Every structure is written in C-alpha cells, then in structure tokens.
Amino acid sequence: MTTATIRRGSGLGFAMPAMLLLLAFFIIPVAGLLMRSVTEPEPGLQNYAALLGSATYAKVFFNTFFVAGLVTIVTMLIAFPVSWALAIMPSRWAAILFAVILLSMWTNLLARTYAWMVLLQQTGLINRSLMALGLIDQPLQLTNNLVGVTIGMVYIMLPFMILPLYGVIKKIDPAILQAAALCGATKAQALRRVLLPLAAPGLASGGLMVFVMSLGYFVTPSLLGGTANMMLPELIVQQVQSLVNWGMGGAAAFILLVVTLGLYALQLRFFEPKEGR
Amino acid sequence: MQKTLLALAATMTIAGAAQAEQMVFTSWGGTTQDAQAAHWAAPFTEKTGTAVVQDGPTDYGKIKAMVEAGAVTWDVVDVEFDWALQAGAQGLLEPLDFSVIDKSKLDPRFVSDFAVGSFYYSFVLGWNPANFGGEQPATLADLFDTAKFPGKRTFYKWSAPGVIEAALLADGVAPEDLYPLDLDRAFAKLDTIKADIIWWEGGAQSQQLLASGEAPIGFFWNGRLAALAADGMPVGISWDQNITAADALVVPKGTVNKETAMRFIAEATSAEGQAAFAAASGYAPINLESADLMSPEVRATLPDAQTAVQVNADMAYWAQHRDEIGNRWYAWQAQ
Numbered sequence: 153m154t155t156a157t158i159r160r161g162s163g164l165g166f167a168m169p170a171m172l173l174l175l176a177f178f179i180i181p182v183a184g185l186l187m188r189s190v191t192e193p194e195p196g197l198q199n200y201a202a203l204l205g206s207a208t209y210a211k212v213f214f215n216t217f218f219v220a221g222l223v224t225i226v227t228m229l230i231a232f233p234v235s236w237a238l239a240i241m242p243s244r245w246a247a248i249l250f251a252v253i254l255l256s257m258w259t260n261l262l263a264r265t266y267a268w269m270v271l272l273q274q275t276g277l278i279n280r281s282l283m284a285l286g287l288i289d290q291p292l293q294l295t296n297n298l299v300g301v302t303i304g305m306v307y308i309m310l311p312f313m314i315l316p317l318y319g320v321i322k323k324i325d326p327a328i329l330q331a332a333a334l335c336g337a338t339k340a341q342a343l344r345r346v347l348l349p350l351a352a353p354g355l356a357s358g359g360l361m362v363f364v365m366s367l368g369y370f371v372t373p374s375l376l377g378g379t380a381n382m383m384l385p386e387l388i389v390q391q392v393q394s395l396v397n398w399g400m401g402g403a404a405a406f407i408l409l410v411v412t413l414g415l416y417a418l419q420l421r422f423f424e425p426k427e428g429r
Numbered sequence: 430m431q432k433t434l435l436a437l438a439a440t441m442t443i444a445g446a447a448q449a450e451q452m453v454f455t456s457w458g459g460t461t462q463d464a465q466a467a468h469w470a471a472p473f474t475e476k477t478g479t480a481v482v483q484d485g486p487t488d489y490g491k492i493k494a495m496v497e498a499g500a501v502t503w504d505v506v507d508v509e510f511d512w513a514l515q516a517g518a519q520g521l522l523e524p525l526d527f528s529v530i531d532k533s534k535l536d537p538r539f540v541s542d543f544a545v546g547s548f549y550y551s552f553v554l555g556w557n558p559a560n561f562g563g564e565q566p567a568t569l570a571d572l573f574d575t576a577k578f579p580g581k582r583t584f585y586k587w588s589a590p591g592v593i594e595a596a597l598l599a600d601g602v603a604p605e606d607l608y609p610l611d612l613d614r615a616f617a618k619l620d621t622i623k624a625d626i627i628w629w630e631g632g633a634q635s636q637q638l639l640a641s642g643e644a645p646i647g648f649f650w651n652g653r654l655a656a657l658a659a660d661g662m663p664v665g666i667s668w669d670q671n672i673t674a675a676d677a678l679v680v681p682k683g684t685v686n687k688e689t690a691m692r693f694i695a696e697a698t699s700a701e702g703q704a705a706f707a708a709a710s711g712y713a714p715i716n717l718e719s720a721d722l723m724s725p726e727v728r729a730t731l732p733d734a735q736t737a738v739q740v741n742a743d744m745a746y747w748a749q750h751r752d753e754i755g756n757r758w759y760a761w762q763a764q
Contacts, residue, residue, distance in 0.1 A: 208760040215763075274581075380763070382763040387763075390759050394587050394588060395588075398494075
C-alpha cells in the first residue's frame, strides 16, 4: 500500500501543470459563467425558471437527450462488429483499418460535415445514385432533419466508440468463446451470454463518451439538422452570440455541465475499473 | 487567435500613442471582408502607415465580454445596424467623432451617434430558373406560395430585420403599415411554409443551396446573388419590395486606439472607399458621392438602382425590440 501512496503523491505533482491550466482556463471561466447565470439581467434564478418552465426549451432539452441517445445506440450497433473484426483479423489488416479510422478522426470536423452536406442533399451523390438505379422516384430528405444529424454525428463519434471497445474485446481470450461453443452454445447465445457481458465495460465507457460528446455538439447538428431538432448547444449560441444574453446562455451551459458530471458520476459508480479494487 | 494575440501585444506596447502602428478590424469573413481589406484597409495603411490586422468573425457576445473586462482588442467592428443602435444605447460603444468622420456626405438613413453605415444591402427574392418550367416567381407572395412554386425555400436563420417584414408584405400588409411589426401575423404566415424552409446561416451557404437546387427559391442578400450571376450561373432576381438593411461600423468602448479607429472609419466611409467596395461586393455605398465614381453598369446591379420598389427595414424599431423579437423567433424555430 505504501508504494501506491507514494506513486499517487508524485503523480499529483506531475499533474500540476495540467491542473493549473484547467483552473485558469476552465474552472474560473465556468465559475464566471455560473455567476452571470444568476446575476444577469438581475440577481435571481429567473434564467433557470425560464429555461425549465417553457415548453419550447423543454423540447430543446428533450431533443438534446433524444439525439444524443439515438447517436449513441446507432454508434454502438456499428462499432461493435467493427471492433470485433479488428480484434480477430490479422494484425496487418487491423493496422490498415485503424489507420483509416484514425485518419477520418484527424480530418477537420467542418470539412467532414460539409462533405456530408454535399453527399446527403437532394441533388447529392446518394440521392442521384439511388434515383439512377431506379430505387426511388423522388429524392429522399436526408439533410436538415434528424436523419442528417444522426448520420453526421455517428460518423464523427465512431472512433470514440471503436477504440475503447476494441481495447476490451482484444483482451477477451478467444478460448472462452470456443469453450462456449464446446458447451453447446449457439453463435447467438455465445454473443449474448459470453461476448456481450465481457465487452460491457468497453460499451459503457465508449457509450458514455459518445453520449456526453453528443450532448455538447454544435457544428454538426447546426449544419445537418433543421431547427425543429434544435439542441442545447445551439440554444446557447443563439443566446450568447445573437441576443448577447450571457445570463440565459450561462444557465443553459450550467445545466448541460451538471448533467454531464452526473452521468460521469454514474459511470464511476457502476463501471469502476476492477484493477483499482 | 494568433492575430488577436498579436494585436493585443501591439496595443499593449504602443498604448497611449495617438497614432497607433497597428489596429484591428473585425468583420464577417468571406468575400465581403476581402473587399473591405482591399478597398478600405489597404488604402488606409498606405496613407497613415498604420497596419490593419483583419480578425473575425464578428461576435456580439465577444464584444460585450471585451468591453466589460476592459480588454478591448477589436478597434473597428462591422456589425448589423440594429445591433449597433442597441449596443450604443447599452453603453458598449464609443461615440463617433464626427470632426474626423464627415457625416454630411453620408446617407442619413445610416448615421447615428455610435454607428455609421458600413454598406447597405437588400434582401431580395431569388430563384433558380432551372427549377421552374413555366411561370417564374415575381413577388414576395410567390415566395410563400408553395402550390404555385413548390419546393424548399431558404431564409436567413438568425433573428434580424428582413424575413419578418417579407412575411407581412407577402400577407398583404402595406409597406407604410409594417411598423410596429405584427408578429402574430408574421409567424402565422411563416407557419404556412415552415415545413418547406431550409435556413441559411451565412452567405456562402445560401449560394450553395440555390446553386445546387436544394432550395430552388429563397430570400437572399443581393450581393450573394450578384456573385452567383457573375460566376455565370443563371439566377432569377426580383427586386419587387426589396427590403433594405445595413451593416454598421462601430468602435467598442474602451479601445486604446480610439483616434486611429475614427480615422479608419473616415477612410472606409469616404466616397472612394465606398465606391470601390460596392463595385467589389455588390452591396450599396452609404456615401452619397460614391455613385458618381462608379460605372453605370455597376450602379445598375446595386440596391441603389431599386429605390422605387424598396422597403426600408426600421432599424430604430428593431434596436428597441431586438430581444423580444429574437426570443420569439428562436422559440418559434424550435417548435
């Protein structure tokens, strides 16, 4: 135990620069924003009352969680087979696939979002190809709605789900699945009762990361979604940039922060890494 | 960011000097700011030796934060006129020095204590002729008529003078009866086409939506349609009831380069500066003497040539009701 204590103590020292940076450029500004949310335009909780009391803003809150939840689920569904494939394929192939995934992650977010706009619009590549193939008569509405937001965000979030999931699946001993098969489990049973429970920590940490990042995303929903799917970050931008209402913007930002921290606390409670015990 | 830091360093070292070696001009980016840099900033630097650092995009939240923190790094900012009037009343701006800026030559529609016009523009009906076979759209009523002209229509996303007025005019309100704005009636009219609206957030996006046919008809800044036409794209433009609005040049309160900022505004609003900018951007000059410096071909494409069918958005009304309209606008969008 003593070695652990020493290690923890010196670790704190190494973390000091990062902590100071966070204090100066994150904690203090956020505290300032919080102050504004209860002092502007006048002292009191009226900004929070307005945010939580109006049907419009309630819809924005609902949209925020609904879109983030939908994006998380779709990302999980796509990322799981990819991570599994990455874990079992020859390492040379896996390296190439990883490079592709990381390369997309390193490409400018705005450029990727605009690329989706071009692909998804009514006169875009996807609609024109589908029409040329005779699969549809009328172009599908793929942007300025929930479909566009979901596609654009899932694409951006995939690496954040694949990487933790791959890490967990890679550690699963393939012999366990063989054992399941030998004991008579079908493929579906092996997936549901063996692989999924073992991969759960990866799904949980990846899912939380994607969900929380989706809650705070602005660019992609703003460009690929319609105003009917407006999310909280867009509301904050409107309040601060267009209406110069820091009080209301601060209140919305603070609610988003509390929700995020709450989710993080939940994860710590239920999915605490086992090595720590 | 780097530009801002540079400017910050520069302002700190020369604080107190009457003639700064450097100042910061902030605008909205894109082709408009390119034209401002070429036709206002470059001649200004040549005449005074003061370098002009370009920054952007304009952000009202940032201006307010800078002024309140007493750390103003933007010396002259291009803003929307209604915001300028509101911000002036809220004490966020320096009063302009009209001993340096000659306001006798400026269009009085676009002059106030805290702001002078940067340029003015019109919101106009535009369409892609390829999408409409027979009859072409002509009036604002056509813009709201999805039976006659089906398809998505695109409008400016942010709360600003223009779209509300267009809805009321399309609904039959006479131009002289527009103000005070009947918001209930305007939103009821907008409701009739809400499902068909695609919002554009910036000029480039509006051009893309129209050119691709994603939104074959819409309500645009005239300069953006002029640019598409100049690129050889067939564009339909109707000036009928074109609605004018303006950008303004303002000086955030507390800048150490106040005198330099005033001189820059004097240069930007000069007859030559305004004429050259108008020719490059397709937006109209606010200096009354600029027209004489421009060719008839250029003048014919500007809102200046369309005053007979023009409706002026009431900037003072907007400045007073900006927050109220804005809150309602965004709530309506999200519904």
